[in-house]
Amino acid sequence: xxxxFRRYLREKGSFTDAQVDVIESLARARMVKRKQFxxxxxxxxxxHTFISNGCMKLYRLGETGEEHIIKFAIEDWWISxxxxxxxxxxxxxxxxxxxxxxxxxxxxxEFERLFKEVPEFDALFKRLISKALDASQxxxxxxxxxTAEEKYRAFLEKYPGLMGRVPLHMIAAxxxxxxxxxxxxxxxxxx
Amino acid sequence: xxxxFRRYLREKGSFTDAQVDVIESLARARMVKRKQFxxxxxxxxxxHTFISNGCMKLYRLGETGEEHIIKFAIEDWWISxxxxxxxxxxxxxxxxxxxxxxxxxxxxxEFERLFKEVPEFDALFKRLISKALDASQxxxxxxxxxTAEEKYRAFLEKYPGLMGRVPLHMIAAxxxxxxxxxxxxxxxxxx
DNA sequence: CGATTCTTTGAAAACAGTCAATCTGTGTGG
DNA sequence: CCACACAGATTGACTGTTTTCAAAGAATCG
Numbered sequence: 285x286x287x288x289f290r291r292y293l294r295e296k297g298s299f300t301d302a303q304v305d306v307i308e309s310l311a312r313a314r315m316v317k318r319k320q321f322x323x324x325x326x327x328x329x330x331x332h333t334f335i336s337n338g339c340m341k342l343y344r345l346g347e348t349g350e351e352h353i354i355k356f357a358i359e360d361w362w363i364s365x366x367x368x369x370x371x372x373x374x375x376x377x378x379x380x381x382x383x384x385x386x387x388x389x390x391x392x393x394e395f396e397r398l399f400k401e402v403p404e405f406d407a408l409f410k411r412l413i414s415k416a417l418d419a420s421q422x423x424x425x426x427x428x429x430x431t432a433e434e435k436y437r438a439f440l441e442k443y444p445g446l447m448g449r450v451p452l453h454m455i456a457a458x459x460x461x462x463x464x465x466x467x468x469x470x471x472x473x474x475x
Numbered sequence: 476x477x478x479x480f481r482r483y484l485r486e487k488g489s490f491t492d493a494q495v496d497v498i499e500s501l502a503r504a505r506m507v508k509r510k511q512f513x514x515x516x517x518x519x520x521x522x523h524t525f526i527s528n529g530c531m532k533l534y535r536l537g538e539t540g541e542e543h544i545i546k547f548a549i550e551d552w553w554i555s556x557x558x559x560x561x562x563x564x565x566x567x568x569x570x571x572x573x574x575x576x577x578x579x580x581x582x583x584x585e586f587e588r589l590f591k592e593v594p595e596f597d598a599l600f601k602r603l604i605s606k607a608l609d610a611s612q613x614x615x616x617x618x619x620x621x622t623a624e625e626k627y628r629a630f631l632e633k634y635p636g637l638m639g640r641v642p643l644h645m646i647a648a649x650x651x652x653x654x655x656x657x658x659x660x661x662x663x664x665x666x
Numbered sequence: 667c668g669a670t671t672c673t674t675t676g677a678a679a680a681c682a683g684t685c686a687a688t689c690t691g692t693g694t695g696g
Numbered sequence: 697c698c699a700c701a702c703a704g705a706t707t708g709a710c711t712g713t714t715t716t717c718a719a720a721g722a723a724t725c726g
Contacts, residue, residue, distance in 0.1 A: 344616055344620075346620045350620070352616055352619050352620040353619075354612055354615060354616060355612075366605065366608065366609060367609045370605065410601065410604075413601075413604050413605060413608055414557065414561065414604060416608055417557065417604060417607055417608045417611060418557060418558045420608060420611035420612055420615060421545055421546075421611055423615055424545060424611060424614055424615060424618065425535055425543055425545060427615065427618035427619065427651060428543050428544075428618065428648075428649070428650065428651025429535075429537045429541070429543040429651065431681085432681085432682075451703085451704060451705085452704075452705070453703095453704070453705080457619075458619070459619065460618060460619025460620065461682070461683090462682075462683060462684080463704085463705075463706090464682085464683075464684085464705095464706080464707085465681090465682055465683070466705095467705065467706055467707085468682090468706090468707090469682095471706085471707095622713085623713085623714075642671080642672060642673090643672075643673070644671095644672065644673080652714075652715090653714075653715060653716080654672085654673075654674090655673090655674080655675085655714085655715075655716085656713085656714055656715075657673095658673065658674055658675085659674090659675090659714090662674085662675095667726105668725105668726100669724100669725090669726090670723100670724085670725080670726100671722100671723080671724075671725095672721100672722080672723070672724090673720105673721080673722070673723090674719100674720080674721070674722085675718100675719080675720075675721090676717105676718090676719085676720105677716105677717095677718095678715105678716085678717090679714105679715080679716075679717100680713105680714085680715070680716085681712105681713080681714070682711105682712090682713075682714085683711080683712075683713085684709105684710080684711075684712090685708105685709090685710085685711100686707100686708090686709095687706100687707085687708085688705100688706080688707075688708100689704100689705080689706070689707090690703100690704080690705070690706090691702100691703090691704085691705095692701100692702085692703085692704100693700105693701090693702085693703105694699100694700085694701085694702100695698105695699095695700090695701105696697105696698090696700100
């Protein structure tokens with residue numbers, strides 16, 4: 285893979301080469317095998333994780349053990365349990381690789397240092413969190429106002445790249461319907 | 476009302492009196508009557524709004540005209556359509572007062588200026604947005620994993636202050652169920 | 667009061683969930 | 697190359713919940 289992260293930074297902000305070097309110099313590169321966890325419930329989330337290649341999911345378990353998927357993340361996405369990462373409290377979530385995945389990781393302390401030393405990085409993250417909040421509120425709106433079928437269509441429009449890459453039963457766990465229901469509403473009108 | 480906003484700032488961060496003055500000096504104070512809108516779909520959202528007293532809701536309309544409530548806000552809460560406010564694009568949401576409400580308002584340009592001049596204000600807002608994102612993701616989790624009844628109980632636990640202050644049919648519109656369903660699940664509470 | 671606004675109720679229809687079985691494709695080991 | 701196991705997807709019959717539609721009871725307010 286080419287240097288996804290450098291390309292990402294250049295695309296999302298205006299960083300000097302020196303700044304990119306600083307940011308990258310603090311990163312840990314890591315390869316995560318399919319089905320390998322980088323976070324389990326009960327553990328503290330230690331890293332901000334950038335995905336340079338591959339795919340992961342973040343989920344929690346329901347009372348009877350069902351997976352409820354909070355988010356998928358692929359190339360150019362960040363993933364972490366922010367609540368645990370910022371507070372230092374144990375997480376209630378799991379993060380696992382759905383494919384062999386290459387990531388870059390920073391501790392929160394390193395991030396705080398980067399925010400101070402590289403104002404543009406601080407600005408970038410403000411934009412990211414802000415956009416994530418908007419996206420999350422859009423999802424809440426979808427959850428409370430769409431039918432199962434509309435949620436599925438909205439999902440396809442928003443994450444076309446995940447179709448085929450993520451099994452359908454996980455999309456069901458993301459939408460909040462059973463896999464059987466997803467199968468049936470797909471059958472009602474093929475895409 | 477005493478100066479809710481000064482108390483709020485002192486409670487949420489460590490501001491000098493001079494800083495509080497700067498922040499307050501840029502604010503517009505405004506009284507909003509019950510049922511009066513401060514934002515309608517199609518308009519651009521111009522202000523970050525702090526509620527010193529009263530109650531508002533932010534909602535969007537579904538295809539057949541039903542209200543879907545994205546959030547309630549009371550004293551010490553901020554409310555705005557961030558998407559529109561930051562982008563300058565027309566909003567797709569409505570913000571309306573549920574009671575006579577006193578607010579303070581700042582444009583985004585004023586906020587940007589405050590972020591630069593008062594670093595502690597910048598830090599406060601980072602924390603707020605971050606917490607809002609966590610809360611929104613918790614709500615998504617609730618939406619996809621709880622039954623209607625569990626959602627209602629979770630709502631009561633999370634916003635005990637809104638019971639009695641907000642009509643039940645709005646709570647239904649927040650939870651994503653019909654008012655009839657909410658009535659019925661409330662009725663079948665034995666304990 | 668009279669007029670909204672809000673809440674509740676009933677009955678039927680639409681919808682999603684459950685349980686159990688089957689079908690499909692994939693990959694592994696013999 | 698085949699047999700088998702496995703994960704994923706589908707189907708059917710059934711149950712349970714939620715919506716819809718229609719109506720009628722409370723509560724609130726000018």
